[in-house]
Amino acid sequence: MQRYARKIFVASGLRTPFGRGGGALADHDAISLSVPLARAMADIARPDLFVWGTVIPSLGWSNIGREVWLDAGLDPTVPAFSAVLACSTSMVAAFAAAGMLGGSADLALVGGAEVMSNPPIGLKLDVSKRITKLFRTDPPAAIAALQALTADDLTLPVKGWANRITGRTMGDHMEETAQAWGITREAQDEWALKSHQRAVAGWERGFFDDLVIPLPELARDANPRADTSAEKLAALPPAFDKSGKGSLTAGNSSPITDGAAALWVATEAGLSRLPAGTPFAELVDQEIAAVDHHVDGLLMAPSFAIPRLLARHGLRYEDVALWEIHEAFAAQLLANVAALEKPGWTKDRAGVDFDFGPFPWDRVNPNGGSVAIGHPFAATGARDLSQAVKELSALPSGSWAIVSVCADGGHGTVALLRAP
Numbered sequence: 001m002q003r004y005a006r007k008i009f010v011a012s013g014l015r016t017p018f019g020r021g022g023g024a025l026a027d028h029d030a031i032s033l034s035v036p037l038a039r040a041m042a043d044i045a046r047p048d049l050f051v052w053g054t055v056i057p058s059l060g061w062s063n064i065g066r067e068v069w070l071d072a073g074l075d076p077t078v079p080a081f082s083a084v085l086a087c088s089t090s091m092v093a094a095f096a097a098a099g100m101l102g103g104s105a106d107l108a109l110v111g112g113a114e115v116m117s118n119p120p121i122g123l124k125l126d127v128s129k130r131i132t133k134l135f136r137t138d139p140p141a142a143i144a145a146l147q148a149l150t151a152d153d154l155t156l157p158v159k160g161w162a163n164r165i166t167g168r169t170m171g172d173h174m175e176e177t178a179q180a181w182g183i184t185r186e187a188q189d190e191w192a193l194k195s196h197q198r199a200v201a202g203w204e205r206g207f208f209d210d211l212v213i214p215l216p217e218l219a220r221d222a223n224p225r226a227d228t229s230a231e232k233l234a235a236l237p238p239a240f241d242k243s244g245k246g247s248l249t250a251g252n253s254s255p256i257t258d259g260a261a262a263l264w265v266a267t268e269a270g271l272s273r274l275p276a277g278t279p280f281a282e283l284v285d286q287e288i289a290a291v292d293h294h295v296d297g298l299l300m301a302p303s304f305a306i307p308r309l310l311a312r313h314g315l316r317y318e319d320v321a322l323w324e325i326h327e328a329f330a331a332q333l334l335a336n337v338a339a340l341e342k343p344g345w346t347k348d349r350a351g352v353d354f355d356f357g358p359f360p361w362d363r364v365n366p367n368g369g370s371v372a373i374g375h376p377f378a379a380t381g382a383r384d385l386s387q388a389v390k391e392l393s394a395l396p397s398g399s400w401a402i403v404s405v406c407a408d409g410g411h412g413t414v415a416l417l418r419a420p
């Protein structure tokens, strides 16, 4: 089964180091953080298309793709647009590019950036309308109205990483799903510890050296903790359930993070324009799923997308040599896989009648995941894809990889890659 009109490849790109919220990168906005990365990538090869995203809405721009590209001083004849799907933003940026290549475009540069340190503060709509009208009719009165603003006139377009409709945080939703799936605090902490140990080991081994460009403000990822331990994780209080009974903590949740990440999407001709030795893999297929979060949980859609994608290619879980699964929370990864493993679940809920066999836990996130590395929403898909491509390039030709990212709104995006 061939997904695209022609063979499409993804090739590892670069990312900024990921900074802690309020830390070294906190003076940036999503554009200024993206600019050095876009320049560094464009120095490697001039793309025919630029697709970029950021999740936290801005009062200052709409098409961040074009703004980044032009602020970086790059060729204005390259089309640049934006894609957004919560934490799957740079996954759908890659999927959009994959569908658009051909004709005069063979190489796309895609990715995204998030500065979670600086969510915007806006005016409530009625206040904004009143003052805008005053500016047209009576500017001094408009200025006086601005000076008289109170906290009641303000609104936070992003309220503590909450779903817009439910008003509940991602953590609140996940706490509920963790309970529904019986994901224990111990299992979450154990996964979080692994995530940190693997990310720290990845840095020590040099795995990240050619994936991360140091910035003057920050040379390497700030989130992975060499000094964490099972005991320290177990001592942390619940972060979301204030009754004290919750199992999600600051240690087993992805932290507030600033960062930007990019990768290449290319046809065979586009691939030949990248430097020899750039890790690449075929993007064989992709799947996007959405669920009713009242029924299945806000971050459970990957468990629907993965079986649909694998069954289409006749692949069992053990046929996949590498699994890069975004860790919004350790509990989310564990619940996503618990669903995949539960007898009858993929048939009854995801509608796929196929024997997937046992799940190979030892092949998941070998260099750590978002709990340790951090999760700047729009950058995560590009980080996961780049990382997976590099990991896959060390495996035998023909090896399969799954890259999976859950997203707010009950979405999940999954890519199927094959080593060249």
Ligand SMILES: CC(=O)CC(=O)SCCNC(=O)CCNC(=O)[C@H](O)C(C)(C)COP(=O)(O)OP(=O)(O)OC[C@H]1O[C@@H](n2cnc3c(N)ncnc32)[C@H](O)[C@@H]1OP(=O)(O)O
Binding pocket: 085, 086, 087, 088, 161, 170, 171, 196, 225, 228, 229, 232, 233, 236, 239, 249, 250, 251, 252, 253, 254, 255, 256, 327, 328, 329, 375, 377, 406, 407, 408, 409
């Ligand atoms: C959005 C989508 O579309 C899909 C998704 O991905 S959903 C996920 C989106 N992301 C989120 O929702 C963000 C989730 N995370 C958070 O909201 C916040 O990180 C949080 C509320 C969980 C914690 O916030 P916080 O309390 O400010 O964290 P932080 O100050 O870093 O840590 C609290 C304490 O735990 C400690 N700690 C954190 N991790 C630790 C670890 N691994 N080991 C030991 N100690 C640790 C810190 O050192 C800190 O201790 P002190 O108070 O003594 O300094």
